[in-house]
Amino acid sequence: xxxxxxxxxxxxxxxxxxxxxxxxxxxxxxxxxxxxxxxxxxxxxxxxxxxxxxxxxxxxxxxxxxxxxxxxxxxxxxxxxxxxxxxxxxxxxxxxxxxxxxxxxxxxxxxxxxxxxxxxxxxxxxxxxxxxxxxxxxxxxxxxxxxxxxxxxxxxxxxxxxxxxxxxxxxxxxxxxxxxxxxxxxxxxxxxxxxxxxxxxxxxxxxxxxxxxxxxxxxxxxxxxxxxxxxxxxxxxxxxxxxxxxxxxxxxxxxxxxxxxxxxxxxxxxxxxxxxxxxxxxxxxxxxxxxxxxxxxxxxxxxxxxxxxxxxxxxxxxxxxxxxxxxx
Numbered sequence: 001x002x003x004x005x006x007x008x009x010x011x012x013x014x015x016x017x018x019x020x021x022x023x024x025x026x027x028x029x030x031x032x033x034x035x036x037x038x039x040x041x042x043x044x045x046x047x048x049x050x051x052x053x054x055x056x057x058x059x060x061x062x063x064x065x066x067x068x069x070x071x072x073x074x075x076x077x078x079x080x081x082x083x084x085x086x087x088x089x090x091x092x093x094x095x096x097x098x099x100x101x102x103x104x105x106x107x108x109x110x111x112x113x114x115x116x117x118x119x120x121x122x123x124x125x126x127x128x129x130x131x132x133x134x135x136x137x138x139x140x141x142x143x144x145x146x147x148x149x150x151x152x153x154x155x156x157x158x159x160x161x162x163x164x165x166x167x168x169x170x171x172x173x174x175x176x177x178x179x180x181x182x183x184x185x186x187x188x189x190x191x192x193x194x195x196x197x198x199x200x201x202x203x204x205x206x207x208x209x210x211x212x213x214x215x216x217x218x219x220x221x222x223x224x225x226x227x228x229x230x231x232x233x234x235x236x237x238x239x240x241x242x243x244x245x246x247x248x249x250x251x252x253x254x255x256x257x258x259x260x261x262x263x264x265x266x267x268x269x270x271x272x273x274x275x276x277x278x279x280x281x282x283x284x285x286x287x288x289x290x291x292x293x294x295x296x297x298x299x300x301x302x303x304x305x306x307x308x309x310x311x312x313x314x315x316x317x318x319x320x321x322x323x324x325x326x327x328x
Contacts, residue, residue, distance in 0.1 A: 003230040003253060005112030005132045006221055007052050010043035010082040011144070013072030015059050024062035032058040036240035044082055045240075046221065046233040048252050049112065049130070053137030060140060066175025069140045070182045073147020078155055081148060083219075084109040094156040095202035098126060101152070111221050123164065124199040126153075127192045139170050142193040143179060149195050150183060156204045157197075167194040227253075228267050228274065231260075235278045243302030246271050280316045283309075287325045294321045 016037075019026045030037045033055035039045060060068040078085045087104050091097035095117075102115040112132040118125050128145045130138065146166055154161050166183060167190025173179065180187050222229025234252055238244040249271070250260040264270050279301050286297040298309035313321045 002224045003222070003227060005049035005110065005130070006046040006230070006233060007049045007110040008043065008082050008084075009039050009045045009047050009052075010076075010080055011110065011148070012040075012047075012052055012055060013076040013080050013144070015055065015072060016040045018068065018072060018075070019059050019062055022063040022065070024059070029055065029058045029062050036237070038240040039237070042240065045237055047237060048234075049110065049132065049141075050134050050137075051252070053134050053141050056140045056144060057137040065178075066173075067143075067178035067182060069144035070147045070179050073144050073151060074182060076148070077151045078148070080151075081109065088152045089155055089206070089208070092206055093202070094153070094204050094206075097152065097156070097206070098202075107220050109221075111224065119199045119202070122199055123196055124202055125167075125194045125196050127194040129192050139168070139173065142168065146193055146195055147183070153195065153197060153201070155208070156206060157201055163195050163197045165196045167192065167196060169193060227263055228269060231264065231271070231274050232278060235275055236282075239278065239282065239300075239302060244271075244275050276312075276316075279312070283313060283316070283321070284324075284328075287321055288328065294325075297321070 015029075016026050019029055027037060030039070033051055035047065035051055035055055039047065056069055056072070060066055065071070073080065078089055081088070084101070084104060087100045087108075088097045091100055098117050102117065105115055106113050112130055114129045114131055116127045118127070126149055128142060128149065130141065134141075150163060153163065162184030165186045165188050166179075168187055169190055169192055173187060176187050222233060230253065231249060234249045235244045238248055246257045246260060250257045253260065255263070261271060264274070283297060283301060286292055286300060287294070292300075294310070295306045298306040301309060303309040303312075310321055313324070317324050319327075
């Protein structure tokens with residue numbers, strides 16, 4: 001069974017800052033999208049793509065700003081692409097950057113995503129398409145993605161550069177005039193979302209090789225058939241709101257709780273085993289932070305009582321959290 005698409009939280013851009021700056025209610029936006037507010041502090045976490053769609057849609061409605069996705073991408077720039085940005089910003093030329101980024105997108109940044117580069121005479125088209133069916137937010141997501149693509153192009157062509165046009169599929173684009181003003185080009189109807197620009201730019205060398213370095217090595221997204229990998233990522237996400245719940249995870253996978261349990265058993269594991277594994281690894285990460293007390297770590301991992309966390313930690317590591325911290 002193919003699992004729902006995932007994307008990195010960094011692709012949402014500075015949505016919290018924009019909503020707060022615009023006088024909106026950040027908590028209401030995240031609550032409407034059924035996502036933990038603390039997600040904004042964890043840009044490398046993986047999020048169901050449908051949830052990202054819904055969050056951006058809710059934020060745009062909260063502010064009454066249909067051009068919000070374009071603003072988010074412009075503000076975030078290439079850094080909003082997280083570790084994947086390294087693929088673009090370290091390439092020797094724009095052509096090589098796009099080709100490398102296309103090859104790595106579905107592996108490192110966002111699954112169920114197809115990008116392509118074509119050249120037709122004097123014009124190049126860099127296209128973006130989501131292969132998963134989504135009920136809401138598709139057009140907003142396309143605007144967000146093309147904003148990031150323009151940021152990559154500007155890395156090579158200059159900060160004031162603008163594309164020839166943007167192609168947008170689907171119905172009439174709300175906020176079209178604002179989108180055109182932000183990106184400095186016309187928006188026209190097309191069969192697939194695309195940034196259209198002069199083909200000669202593909203040969204432009206990287207003017208800033210070596211000045212962008214990601215501190216993190218990009219980790220691959222779980223494969224589309226990797227149920228256990230998907231459950232792990234959803235457990236990491238749900239830990240931001242306390243102890244993970246089977247029903248929350250199952251709903252995002254389009255499964256009943258019973259079906260989720262049965263399929264995990266067929267893979268030789270269980271939901272409780274996955275939670276224990278994630279909590280065990282995360283406890284070691286958090287305890288290495290000197291500013292975090294054992295009580296704070298316990299609450300961060302969803303334990304209502306630090307004593308319960310301590311007992312679990314002793315089972316995992318054979319010693320108390322305090323002693324483990326001293327030794328490590």
